[in-house]
Amino acid sequence: MYRRHHSAVILAMALLLAGCDTTPTEYDSARQGSLIGSTKTVLVGFEQTPGAAQLALIATFGGQVTHRYKYVPVVAATIPASVQAELAAAPGVAYVSENETLYPLGSRQVTDWGVQKIEAAAAWSAGFKGQGIKVGIFDSGIDIDHPDLVVAGGLSLVDNDPSLDDCNGHGTHVAGIVAARNNGHSTVGVSPNAQLYAMRLADCAWAGGTVAKMMQLLEWAIDNGMDVVNMSFGFGLAGLVPTPTLIPPNEAATAAFNAAYQAGIVLIAASGNSAGTGNFPYVGYPASHPNVIAVGATDDADNLSSFSQFGTDQELAAPGVANLSSYLVGQGLNTSLFVRTDNDREIDAIPMEFSSQTSKKGINVSAIYTNLGTPVDYAVQDCTGRISVTLRGGPTFAQKAEWARDAGCAALIIHNNQPGTFNGTLGAAQDPQGRPWLPVAGITLADGLYLKDQIESRPTTAGFFIVPGNLAVFSGTSMASPHAAGVAALILSKNPAATPDQVRQKLRDSADDLGTPGWDPLFGYGRVNARRAVQ
Ligand SMILES: [Ca+2]
Ligand SMILES: [Ca+2]
Numbered sequence: 092m093y094r095r096h097h098s099a100v101i102l103a104m105a106l107l108l109a110g111c112d113t114t115p116t117e118y119d120s121a122r123q124g125s126l127i128g129s130t131k132t133v134l135v136g137f138e139q140t141p142g143a144a145q146l147a148l149i150a151t152f153g154g155q156v157t158h159r160y161k162y163v164p165v166v167a168a169t170i171p172a173s174v175q176a177e178l179a180a181a182p183g184v185a186y187v188s189e190n191e192t193l194y195p196l197g198s199r200q201v202t203d204w205g206v207q208k209i210e211a212a213a214a215w216s217a218g219f220k221g222q223g224i225k226v227g228i229f230d231s232g233i234d235i236d237h238p239d240l241v242v243a244g245g246l247s248l249v250d251n252d253p254s255l256d257d258c259n260g261h262g263t264h265v266a267g268i269v270a271a272r273n274n275g276h277s278t279v280g281v282s283p284n285a286q287l288y289a290m291r292l293a294d295c296a297w298a299g300g301t302v303a304k305m306m307q308l309l310e311w312a313i314d315n316g317m318d319v320v321n322m323s324f325g326f327g328l329a330g331l332v333p334t335p336t337l338i339p340p341n342e343a344a345t346a347a348f349n350a351a352y353q354a355g356i357v358l359i360a361a362s363g364n365s366a367g368t369g370n371f372p373y374v375g376y377p378a379s380h381p382n383v384i385a386v387g388a389t390d391d392a393d394n395l396s397s398f399s400q401f402g403t404d405q406e407l408a409a410p411g412v413a414n415l416s417s418y419l420v421g422q423g424l425n426t427s428l429f430v431r432t433d434n435d436r437e438i439d440a441i442p443m444e445f446s447s448q449t450s451k452k453g454i455n456v457s458a459i460y461t462n463l464g465t466p467v468d469y470a471v472q473d474c475t476g477r478i479s480v481t482l483r484g485g486p487t488f489a490q491k492a493e494w495a496r497d498a499g500c501a502a503l504i505i506h507n508n509q510p511g512t513f514n515g516t517l518g519a520a521q522d523p524q525g526r527p528w529l530p531v532a533g534i535t536l537a538d539g540l541y542l543k544d545q546i547e548s549r550p551t552t553a554g555f556f557i558v559p560g561n562l563a564v565f566s567g568t569s570m571a572s573p574h575a576a577g578v579a580a581l582i583l584s585k586n587p588a589a590t591p592d593q594v595r596q597k598l599r600d601s602a603d604d605l606g607t608p609g610w611d612p613l614f615g616y617g618r619v620n621a622r623r624a625v626q
């Protein structure tokens with residue numbers, strides 16, 4: 092992949108230097124040929140080094156030479172599309188090659204469903220990208236080598252390790268949701284121009300964090316002008332006792348939160364992931380603190396996730412199921428999907444949580460369309476060694492993946508049944524029979540329908556890669572909280588003088604109300620909305 096990537100870049104540079112049109116456009120061969128009288132750039136190969144006679148020949152076809160290559164008997168020329176076949180058959184012409192659009196492999200930027208769901212791009216279009224806003228990530232650090240993250244500063248309180256670098260991955264994932272750069276590769280965060288501060292209180296095992304360290308980080312946050320602090324963690328007995336009234340208040344932490352809030356810092360925390368264990372509902376600590384904004388996790392259908400804690404302290408909800416974001420370089424994943432039989436057209440694909448990886452060479456096999464991907468669908472066509480392309484809906488992703496494996500498929504691609512990207516989770520590290528999952532990824536509805544059309548119109552070969560990279564899919568209120576922190580940064584980039592109370596009110600007022608009308612214990616004031624937050 093790397094070799095192809097590099098050669099593609101070199102080729103792109105060569106064409107750029109040659110003055111050819113290398114503007115990247117969505118590949119559409121039908122469009123190019125459909126306009127009568129349209130011109131196109133082609134590469135005309137001659138049987139011998141082209142001279143005046145050959146250049147004249149191009150001119151007689153109404154073409155214009157844009158470059159003569161030095162080392163091969165080829166010219167790049169713009170010609171009327173209608174004369175291409177005739178030119179190819181002309182004396183001395185060996186071939187006329189298409190000037191195909193180049194795609195660097197696996198380097199496209201994917202916008203996670205959560206960032207789409209909260210309409211962050213609309214806020215960026217309005218000019219608010221978190222610029223000038225300092226966001227402190229209280230976590231395991233941030234991968235300082237990650238190509239999508241810029242660490243502006245921070246503080247490590249990990250014993251004997253002053254580095255801001257992350258060796259766990261949790262902090263890097265959280266940071267990516269807040270502010271992965273909008274640079275054309277990897278992912279993009281909610282407030283891509285915000286300044287990230289790695290405030291490290293947990294080690295490589297996400298251990299060693301204490302209230303004392305958290306308080307010291309709050310002190311540093313005040314001294315260093317942090318605008319927003321994200322705390323995707325819990326502590327104390329929260330989640331372990333039957334009613335919230337039994338949580339012993341941590342008076343020292345309470346004092347520290349109050350001081351930070353009064354100093355002008357917006358404090359945001361995850362509501363906790365222990366719902367469904369029978370002891371709830373209520374929100375964990377520190378999210379439940381009156382000056383800390385509690386954020387529960389929703390899925391892409393705006394349902395509260397089964398794990399998300401909720402209760403009287405729930406303040407906001409935000410995407411927190413199967414979110415794609417930054418991860419430790421080389422220890423995460425990179426996913427690519429190519430349609431080999433359509434000029435290697437690339438489709439954005441997001442690995443499902445717990446999916447297996449492919450080999451580094453990927454899976455390059457024929458693809459079949461399998462409707463909902465049930466045993467009935469596999470009974471009528473052979474999936475052995477093939478890639479199954481199936482529709483979201485009906486049975487769970489895990490059930491579909493298990494059936495695909497039973498049918499002998501090499502991999503499973505699930506396309507959305509509604510507009511937009513989506514991610515899914517297979518729910519557990521192994522399937523119910525104790526086997527590793529197939530490589531499984533999700534794609535959009537539009538891309539799924541395109542693939543279906545390809546498969547139904549001709550034999551289709553796909554190339555599918557889930558290989559070591561810089562991204563990972565995680566679920567948790569840990570992922571919901573940074574979505575809200577990112578929106579807070581957007582609000583502050585519009586109005587830098589806003590107080591925490593004002594930012595908080597704006598977060599509440601601009602949220603999309605879910606569930607019962609008005610505030611409710613499941614969603615608080617609703618799911619955050621970046622577009623409305625900066626209106
Ligand atoms: Ca990016
Ligand atoms: Ca609270």
Ligand SMILES: [Ca+2]
Binds near residue numbers: 606611615617
């Ligand atoms: Ca509501």
